[in-house]
Amino acid sequence: MILDKIIRQKRLTIEKEKMKMPLHRIFSILEEGRQPLDFKRVLKNKSGLSIIAEVKRASPSRGVIREDFNPLDIARIYHQNKVEAISVLTEEDFFQGSSQYLSQIRRGTDIPLLRKDFIIEPYQIYQSKALGADAILLITAVLSIEELILFQRSAKEIGLQCLVEVHNQKELEVALEADAEIIGINNRDLKTFETDLETTADLMKKMPKGKIIVSESGIHTREDMKYLESLGVDGVLIGESLMRADSIGDKIRELRGVGD
Template sequence: MSILQTIVTNTKANLIEKKAQLPLEQIKLSLEDLSLPKGKFKDNILNKDEAIIAEIKKASPSAGVIDEDFNPVKKALEYEAFGASALSILTEENFFMGSVDYLKKVKAITSLPILRKDFMIDEYQVYESKLIGADCILLIASILSDQQIEDFIYIAKKLDLDYLIEVHDENELKRVEHFDDALIGVNNRNLKTFEVDLNNSVRLRNLFKQKNIFIAESGIKTREDMNYLKQNNIKVFLIGESLMRGSF
């Protein structure tokens, strides 16, 4: 079993407990009462010469613990001062040491829109994302069927959430290229082998003929990497580990 499959299996198990503690119907009722505003994630990265989505994460399966003194609020303020256009916050608990509480705390102190970075496999998580303050959700094509992607996008639109569809290869890109409103992200890290290839974004960008916002994810470590991607018509970058370590 790959690490990705292991994470998905673990997520399914955790969802059983979550649903018992806070049923979906209760979340829906809360959302009706709150009338939360539309997220501005897409608006904040649209039509910019370059836009950085700065990621907040304590750990990852490939890197282990990234920040021993992890403070998501402090990091968010640093990113905002640094000029980030948006934030990405890991909420997966077991493999990335994330938490929905991190997202809630950051939402309370920043004006930057937030992508909830997690492994979405159930409609429950889409509604939960809106309730905790996310502006955008992540849909990973490799762990979702075409029907699931359709269903989750339908809910996201109903909740005024933006959505980023993550792909890894040409086949996944073809599966989702008809979603005109989607943000398209290319993960340069192979989630089965963990190998990183920056040219994965460039290759898929050259194949992609639609007008969606196109985002390079993973493996961006230097300004030179960004410049290389910009030369290949990619202007939005999701950067995590190098920013977390302060090495960018």
């Protein structure tokens, strides 16, 4: 399965990164580091849905999504159009991302940034902070509950927030047991690549009160937004439909229903 392949490759990449930038050097950067921004607050403090807009060049299911790809320009457009946060894909081999995109975008914008990658080792948590992330994605499907608890704790210690991703009831139970505060419901089935907003509808029925919920993937229209809002989610994570838009600004206005 593709996820196993991604994780295998990720382990190799992490080993190389550790050689280039050992943990003690990351720690010395962090000492003089900035204070992270409050990702959770921007998701919660809004009457409509908050938008986390993703900088995503390619994906294993779609190939290259956007040819004319300048990550900083895209981030600036997102920022100008007042999205609540930006997600930056940093995975290189399957999504054509880069950690450089994250640090570039950090220097160019001052809204919360989510590092979107496959985090499987504590090293990557410290690295994320050094790159300028405010929050990280933790994917329940690739972590044990022990790792999930430990990684959330390590992130918190250095001021990073975690978006904990689930796709089914079993994963949701694990996330809740690990006391995740911000839960991302991924509408995409990573085995078939199909997206279905009913995943969010199903899991919302099992959600305890007080969690902050982000619906992820496969969100394309104003109708999708209205539907998710009616389910009571706090925010949405949108990549492809923004990246394919001729005018990203127009697409954001359409999704928000500006002028309806």
